[in-house]
Amino acid sequence: MRHEPIKIAILAMGGEGGGVLADWIVDLGEHNGWFAQTTSVPGVAQRTGATVYYVELFPGANEPGARAPVLSQAPLPGDLDIVLASELMEAGRAVQRGFVTPDNTTLLSSTHRVYSIAEKSAMGDGRVDSDALLRQARRAAKRFVSFNMEQVAERTGSVISAVLFGALSGTGVLPFSRVQFEQTIARGGVGVKPSLKAFGAGFAEAGDALAGKPPQAAAAGGALVWPRHPALDPLVQRAQALPAGVSAIALEGIRRLVDYQDPAYARLYLDRLADLAAAPGGHDTELLRETARHLALWMSYEDTMRVADLKTRGSRFDRVRDEVRSQGDQVLEIEEFMHPRLEEICETLPAGLGHWLSRPHAVNRFVGRFTQQGRVIRTSSLAGFLLLYGLARWGRWRRTTLRYAIENGRIETWLARLRVLAAVNPQLALEAARCQRLVKGYSDTHARGLRNYETLMSVVDRHPHALAPLTLKELRDAALADEHGHQLDACLKRLALMA
Template identity: 35%
Template sequence: MNTTQPISLLLCALGGEGGGVLSEWLIHAARAAGYPAQATSIPGVAQRTGATTYYLEIYPTPLNQLQGLSPVLGLTPMPGRLDMLVSSELLETARQIGNGMTSEHITRVITSSSRILTTQEKMQMGDGRSDSEALLSLVRQHSLRHHVMDMAALTRQAGTVVSAVMLGAIAGSGALPWGREVFEEVIQKTGGASASASLRGFALGYAHLASQEVQAQQLAGWLSEDNTHNMPPTPALSQAVSQTLSAALAQFPLAIRERVVLGHARCVEYQSVDYGNLYLERLQTVLQAEQKADPTGTQAWACTHETARWLALWMAFDDIVRVADLKSRQSRWHRVQSEVKAQEADLLKVYDHFKPGVPEFAAMLPTRWADALMRWENKRTAKGRSPWALPLKIGTHSVLGMLALRTLAACKSLRPWGSRYALEQSLMTQWYGAVIKGLHQSADLGLELARCGQLIKGYGSTNERGKHNLLHILAQALNPTVPQTAESVAHWRQAALKDDAGQALDTQLRAQGALARPVREQPIRWMRKPPSRGG
């Protein structure tokens, strides 16, 4: 820390969010810790066309070490000289970045991912919202370090105002030269009747940012050039897993290692260590093909990056075991308690409703048994009967209910023996195999085929339609009789995402000289005409 220059902070808050209280908390905390500090504010404009900003400068040397001297502190922020920008709204963060306040060399940005629409956004006839992804990209480009959190959700969880969460995030960043206890003491002294709620919000903001700091340190070790001896231990991974991941990461370029780490962790948590290693092996085959198609890495290994993203999501597909695991987690119970604002003396009962059908039960059975069960179901529906399902109401708050869910969640070790697992793995192999074939033709075609992994989403009929569209696009893109370009595949993917019925996709396929999707058989169901109520 530079002890000759003041620490400069710019706070952005909307009306009613307690920005003035936040500024006072910081000034009181600085002075309580013995540091010189000064704050000024610039009011915003009504009707959500601007936020009130508060500018603070804190001299990092205590008064008792200045030998009677007093530092001169500024009244207004200097563009490109901010040490920290803290904002409760994403677009306000982007506005300050657009004003040139931040620098990618010195500024740490703490921002909320939540949005409160501006007057201009609300006036549009259609969807006038600003693109949040573009705003986040701006934050990443113009900050030395950035932390993004849903401050609105944390505020609701704590039952307070966002200023308390912002203060906790500032304290958790470690950018100010005093400890957490000073902040909490100031809140207790000045918070009055709302001090307990403010302390809850402070604690949530502090914990959220502190956890991001820990993750950033772990990723820094994983993503370093020499990560074979610098792999930090983590609670989620054993030492053996860490060593395996460390050795595998050395084969991936630095630009995509973060994505690979996150995807591997998801697969290990979903199934097992071996499943995570399978994820790495699949990615390595794609990377080898991309290195041949683009030896200089002009696309920054975008194809492998996209494959890593969608492959991790696909490999962690939803099934009844996954649902049971998520429904019975302690974090979910805590979230429900916070949402209903249950007090210590309140009696909370939670009931979960399930309606598994034949496909859900068949998914956990070996392929031979599953096929027999599905044939029985298909015969029933062909006769016009409704699909069979088993309605269940499980009290998650009860011992028996929780035991039932945890027992089902423990069945993940049986998942690889089920027909759904075999089917999903087969389809994944077709997809990333097509990506590799596309790379053999051109790097652009391989990249667009990798992006088609986005079509696999949701569950039930939505998931089935996505797979149907994906397989048809792969077949048409690699059809040797009618070769297609990367641009054509991009149009098909966008059309498939735009229209749930698939008409837009069929139109695009025909326009590019490809075959439209074959019509799928649908059972005909006869409905009785209700009797008329007339005379």
């Protein structure tokens, strides 16, 4: 008879059914002659820390005269038999906390990512390397089983907890049969059919992972299909005529800008790339590729119309319903917190009117009073939806707005700078093209990034012949590391490049 309990930790985010999974494991044990206990420690929020559910199973509950064991209420580092993680970063956190050990622990994890707040708020690419997380998990665990459980859950119309339960059964680390696992789901009485389907898929995927087989292909769909519109054919042909390393990005740029504005705007995008390619030194493939990528991003800058458009799309309502698992005729309410500054209001107006309103006078001060506090707009209500829908439709006249005039001027200045630098030092032009990464986001985020970008470009303009490409890269990395510009200022002082 086993004298130590089986110790299981489940790390799951809100909405993924971590509590249901813990209850399933407890029910599985209790209905098959085991003592079982579960506790949970809630995380701070969905992506600042997952809830940790802890389960202990001990045999002998159905034996005559059995005495209830004293079970622990919290997981201890180095003392877990099984760790289940609903997302790859949570598997990494389990390893970091010492829950996973190479001599004892079986680790089951989904390979998909839900980016953390720190990753999303980084000025540059703040994503943690998924391959590094996988390598870390493999080294830390006695046995590591992983596949994209979110994809399996979507394919089967269920949630990750059911897939994890199937994977747990498929690994064979618990002394229960598949039938006993499935009976546990059936006893729950809620969503039994999709849960069993997801369980079966998770069971199969775990078996394939243990056998070293590649994961099953995702369901067909999601391939890029170009709309059959005559205005797009010449644009696609022009993009495909670009060098191989550039054409794929240019095609994505066209797709993005047609969605953002219209085919004429995408044509302007290709014209700008052609001007750079025709300039001395501008035909460099790497420079063209980076410019194509960053130009598409800059030309699709986030203004109030773009934000309103994205928030009122039917696909967004469908996604929210899917994320919260809204069923049938359930009422769904969506509230948007919006806090436009006076500058955004001015920039949304036609250029002349926006310039006038931005100057200090009585009307400026009157409008400014209404921007002191944010507004909550319920887009699931008719009034809230129509308000944002009307703002989104104003995007048809985006080219008349003050924001377009400002951003268009900045883009043309950037491209002119790249053409000049390409003739002098193509590598420096490449690094200058990549500096566009600093200009992103909306409201205060955009303002801070733009300030850092303009600081770097002033350095480039003062030292076009003497500035080394690696120096500009170092300055850009410093700007991306600190949104307030403190590290950039320190780097400029160290390199004696302050204005």
